[in-house]
Structures are given as structure tokens and as C-alpha cells.
Amino acid sequence: SYYQPGDHSLPHQDMHVGRTVAAVWHLSKNWDPKWGGALYWNHERGTNNAFVHASFNTLCLFSVNPDSSHFVTLVNEQAEGKRFAFNGWWQTGQAPLSLDK
Template sequence: MASQQIARRMSILDVLTDSVREPAAIERISTWVRAGRLVAIRNAFWTDFAEAMHSALDTTDAWRLYENYSGEFHYRHHNLYRTADYPDALINCRELIDAPETKSWASSMTGRTCEDTVFSASLYLPGDYSLPHDDCVQTPSGSRQVAYIWHLTKGWDMGWGGALYWCPAHRYIQPSFNTLYIFNVNPRSVHLVTQVNHEAKAKRLTINGWWLGPDTQSGESCSATTTFLGDGALQAY
């Protein structure tokens, strides 16, 4: 799909698959995410939109390596953080995720106030990883309220590493294509990305970020159950 076609979409709701927009699905997502679960939405977006985003990330050469540490948190990964480095399709995607209708949808579903958006893309190459962290960060625009991670990886072998590990449920979640993960940020939303080994032949690609708002994390807890919920298309950990 050409970037001008994507630009005509007004919010992320215009590219979500119909099944995700059904009231029953929204109710399940809302119940799970408010309980502190990591919610996985398989085949979340229309295929042409997902393919356009994958192509934009797969073909760009603007990736930059970021490697640092803060206390016990260490990370190494490649990212597109600067808007000037974004392919046109990624600029349009950011506009959809930052749209007022999108933030209203996220607020009503998660119970969090979503007023601003942090947006970026990630590429994990061999040697890249991210140690455990909870995403609890305050910025001048507000604190991180809701995290979103849109996996856009094709042809991944679980032996290559690069799994998202959700600590509250002790679950390894393998990279996939067109799967959207959402969770409410709080001190127990601890997760990590395992190191990608040097045998990896594919690109671990994601679009990820947070919706920001007033600090409402105090007193909230994250479910530590290992129960696996869902029917294949919609799941929670």
C-alpha cells in the first residue's frame, strides 16, 4: 500500500481488523489489561497496512545503535528515534497512533489517561538485548501509562533468541508478524528481551512506544498468575 493511502486513515481504529473492534473483544482486552496482564492481539491490523510498515522498516538503512546502562539496567539495540530518520510510511503510522481518537480508544480500554505519545521503531540484531525493566518513567509530558509493542517480524526461529520475556507470568513470547502487545505500565510490569544470537537470519522488527498521562501508577498491581487466556487471536499472559 502506498504511503498516500495510509495517510488517508484518520486513526489506528481505521486499520484495526474488524474482529478486534467487536465489543466482546474490546471488553476482554479491557478486562485483561486492567488486571495487569500483557495482552496479545494476533493479526491486529489490516494486512496491507502491516506489510507496508514491515517493508518500510525492512528496507531503511537509517537504524542507529543505542547501547547504555543505568544502574542494573543494560541494553543494546538498534532504533529509529529521530523523526528525520523515519521513512514516510513510519511518519504516517506515528500520526495514526498519536491521533486523538486513538488515544481516546486507549484510555477507555485501559482505564489510563492517555494524553501524549512516544513512538519509535526497533531492530534487534545479533548481540542485541534488553535486561529486565518495568517501563516506569516520568517525562516532562507525563508518565508512561500504556505500552504498545507491534511485532513485525517474519521467518523467525525461536533458537535465535530475541524473545520478549514477560516476568509476571514467566512466559517467553517469540517474535511474530502483525501481533500487537499492550499492557498498563506499573512497577510490576517487568519484562526483557533475550539476546539475539549470531545465527539469526531474519530481522526482529517492532514499532513500539507508550501513551503518556498523569501519574496514576501508585497502588496498582500487576497480576502474577501464569494462567494463559485466549482463543488464538486474542490472548493474555
């Protein structure tokens, strides 16, 4: 993914048959957290939420399930860099499980 100043993503799930784990590998060198572009992972109950700044060579892994969503916060207009990340999923032949199971 590539985010420029003014870009963000809306909360969403990566639900798809067989997807069990999502991965976001941050590849932006010298990214300043004050520029935004953080990954926010949210559980529907409001517990176990995570906020991860786009730090170079950081890999974020999280469960793909119907109980959670995630999004990228707004990259502000003062951002001097480009927010790059590689996104992917681990797949199995099973349907995603709820975090309650």
C-alpha cells in the same frame, strides 16, 4: 527497536509519569523462534509471567507499573533475519498503579 545477532535488552520498567500501557508490535517476517529475541514480561512475585516470540504482525500490550519488568532475550548468532519492532505507550494523566490494586 532493531536487534541484530548478539543483541538483547536488560530487564527494565517503562515507568514514566502518565504511562499506563506499553505496546510492542513485532514486524519481522519469517522470524524463527529458535533465533531468540523473545519478549519476556516478569511480575516481581513470579506470577503471570509471559514469554512471547517475535511473530510477524503481533501486538503485545502490557501494564506499565512498578511491580513488573520486561526484556528481550538474546538474538543468537545463527539468526538470519533482523528483529524489528515498533514500541510505544498509552499515556494518561494518572500515575501507574500496582497490579495489586
